[in-house]
Amino acid sequence: MNPENDISSLKGIGEKSAALFHKVGVFSIRDLIEYFPASYIKYPEIRQVSEIRSEERAALRLKVLTEPKVAHVRGMSMLTFMAGDDTGSVKIAYFNMPYLKKNIRIGAEKIYYGIVKVRGTSYAIAQPKTYKEEEYSELTDVLSPVYPLTKGLTARTVTKAVAQAFSAAPSAKDYLDDNEREKLNLMPLHDSLYSMHFPTDKEEYLKARERVVFDEFYRFLISMRELKAENTRSRNDFPMIEVSEVSRLIESLPYRLTDAQKRTYDDIIRDMASDHAMNRLIEGDVGSGKTVVALLAMLTAVKNGHQAALMAPTEVLASQHMQKISRLLKNFDVNCVLLTGAMTEKQKKEARREIADGTADIIIGTHALITELVEYKDLALAVTDEQHRFGVRQRENLSSKAGKGEPHVLVISATPIPRTLAIILYGDLDISVMDEKPAKRLEIKNAVVGTDYRKKAYNFIRKEVKQGRQAYIICPLVEPTETGNGENVLEYSENLMEYWGNEVSVGTLHGRMKNSEKNEVMSRFASGETDVLVSTTVVEVGVDVPNATVMMIEDAQRFGLSQLHQLRGRIGRGEKQSYCIFVDTSGNKDASKRLEVLKKTNDGFEIASEDLKLRGPGDIFGIRQSGEMGFKVADIYTDALILKKASEFANDKDNIELNSDSDYSKKVTL
Ligand code: ADP
Ligand code: MG
Numbered sequence: 001m002n003p004e005n006d007i008s009s010l011k012g013i014g015e016k017s018a019a020l021f022h023k024v025g026v027f028s029i030r031d032l033i034e035y036f037p038a039s040y041i042k043y044p045e046i047r048q049v050s051e052i053r054s055e056e057r058a059a060l061r062l063k064v065l066t067e068p069k070v071a072h073v074r075g076m077s078m079l080t081f082m083a084g085d086d087t088g089s090v091k092i093a094y095f096n097m098p099y100l101k102k103n104i105r106i107g108a109e110k111i112y113y114g115i116v117k118v119r120g121t122s123y124a125i126a127q128p129k130t131y132k133e134e135e136y137s138e139l140t141d142v143l144s145p146v147y148p149l150t151k152g153l154t155a156r157t158v159t160k161a162v163a164q165a166f167s168a169a170p171s172a173k174d175y176l177d178d179n180e181r182e183k184l185n186l187m188p189l190h191d192s193l194y195s196m197h198f199p200t201d202k203e204e205y206l207k208a209r210e211r212v213v214f215d216e217f218y219r220f221l222i223s224m225r226e227l228k229a230e231n232t233r234s235r236n237d238f239p240m241i242e243v244s245e246v247s248r249l250i251e252s253l254p255y256r257l258t259d260a261q262k263r264t265y266d267d268i269i270r271d272m273a274s275d276h277a278m279n280r281l282i283e284g285d286v287g288s289g290k291t292v293v294a295l296l297a298m299l300t301a302v303k304n305g306h307q308a309a310l311m312a313p314t315e316v317l318a319s320q321h322m323q324k325i326s327r328l329l330k331n332f333d334v335n336c337v338l339l340t341g342a343m344t345e346k347q348k349k350e351a352r353r354e355i356a357d358g359t360a361d362i363i364i365g366t367h368a369l370i371t372e373l374v375e376y377k378d379l380a381l382a383v384t385d386e387q388h389r390f391g392v393r394q395r396e397n398l399s400s401k402a403g404k405g406e407p408h409v410l411v412i413s414a415t416p417i418p419r420t421l422a423i424i425l426y427g428d429l430d431i432s433v434m435d436e437k438p439a440k441r442l443e444i445k446n447a448v449v450g451t452d453y454r455k456k457a458y459n460f461i462r463k464e465v466k467q468g469r470q471a472y473i474i475c476p477l478v479e480p481t482e483t484g485n486g487e488n489v490l491e492y493s494e495n496l497m498e499y500w501g502n503e504v505s506v507g508t509l510h511g512r513m514k515n516s517e518k519n520e521v522m523s524r525f526a527s528g529e530t531d532v533l534v535s536t537t538v539v540e541v542g543v544d545v546p547n548a549t550v551m552m553i554e555d556a557q558r559f560g561l562s563q564l565h566q567l568r569g570r571i572g573r574g575e576k577q578s579y580c581i582f583v584d585t586s587g588n589k590d591a592s593k594r595l596e597v598l599k600k601t602n603d604g605f606e607i608a609s610e611d612l613k614l615r616g617p618g619d620i621f622g623i624r625q626s627g628e629m630g631f632k633v634a635d636i637y638t639d640a641l642i643l644k645k646a647s648e649f650a651n652d653k654d655n656i657e658l659n660s661d662s663d664y665s666k667k668v669t670l
Pocket of ligand 2: 290291385
């Protein structure tokens, strides 16, 4: 079966499960194979009844001791019997499954797996799963996958579907031959994909992960190289001169530019006036004021008679850029046009018309900017904000959207990556580092606390709100999950509304909402109508509400330090003192120690390197990293060594195969 086939071609996946899979972004068999678990659990070893001390999840080898009885209680049927081993007995209960009765014979032995309740000296398990001896030993031999689930999609469905996908699709062809694999000390491709789902132990998982990470990096590097091959030597189709409007805009700003901002703008204007097209990365910590520098570049392009486009990774950020930029350019006779997927078909059509006929000067949007339907009259500058959030292909397309020639390219990133890594990742992009915070900012005050601090935090937030300020509360999950681990936005915000009543207004934001809803929630928060925003990490990217002075992060131990730092970057943007509260719900000393790094410093570069030291590769029971640069598994910090390996390998291979086989990515994945 072709891995590109729809998942509904697999046995046992009907329309309903297919729709659920679509919700989590799984459409083809290949998607399913790459739908990697978020973590793994190990089924417990079989124990004896006498070993159970308190309520716990356990597996027991039990013989049926009594005839099953069926009773009816409050509209439910309840089937019960006693089962036991040499050391004790347990009451087994099943609800609404009277048909099980005929299968239960005295003396039959099975493995019972479930939560054992202890009441005085007696034990009970409700709804245990049962296994034959061999079945259960297979389970204990491996780590069982825990998938990122959505409502209605059960772990069992996913596990079965994935197993199906592996038997239906041909085994992945490896682009590395035996020799190369041995040299690189990597697992075969197909084995690694399988072991990502069903590893026998942690070692195997780490080995499989290493291979998958290698592939992601390699694929990334190859496409960067192709990009480079297209971009190098490209002459300057849009030579530009400095314009007086830029100085006028700088003077009209409510603040003075930092030296780093000025330096970066100088780099940009020099590039755009030179013989070659600009290909520059602005790297600067959160809050260093990168947007306004991009705006100066765009104004330069427009006043040289061309168009400029700014692409952002989320609807929320695109709309915010649109608002702020149109306000700043009010008196500059510049027509700003927004284009995002959330707009109505009619609005989009109108925007596309203005882009095509040149009425639009500055075009701001999401990746709607690069769909085939959009045609630019005269695009001379393509800016990508928070570029580490996009896949490589998307970035490539904005610059290939040229009307009259190869546009200048400016990419912006807040990912504090060490320079050496940046060079590997971005190849010959020129880099401007903005290593200076705007003056007059107070350092954020940080606290790492346990769950017993929550009440205090809520009262503190209420006090800040009373003084006219706002707060973010971040939860890792959208809704309650099967395993019940971790705070979720939906329940959390409901509880808070109850707790605060009318005193504080609470908004809710998460990635599963429709884009138009997200925009609405965000603009209510930006305008101050909502006091507290309970959100997943969707607010992490670039959002700017200077009036927000508190951020409280639940389950902070589950995030990477760099990600926490990016989140914290949403506050401390105004002149008021800001506070960040990291709630460590693990009760684990090591976790708190890791979070203490954030207390010690507000410097993103320092944090990134500490993070690198403290986190192991692919922290097996942690939340998956934030998906930077569009990587599913790889993490540029902790996997820096694999990145080097992939980079060296790509260098060796260079010129041999690349040009003859440009669509390498297909071969790599399956
Ligand atoms: P980031 O670099 O994270 O994208 P932004 O460009 O969103 O940061 O800027 C953060 C905030 O700082 C904005 O509210 C912006 O208006 C403000 N800002 C930018 N430059 C300066 C400056 N030189 N002095 C004071 N405030 C500034
Ligand atoms: Mg920004």
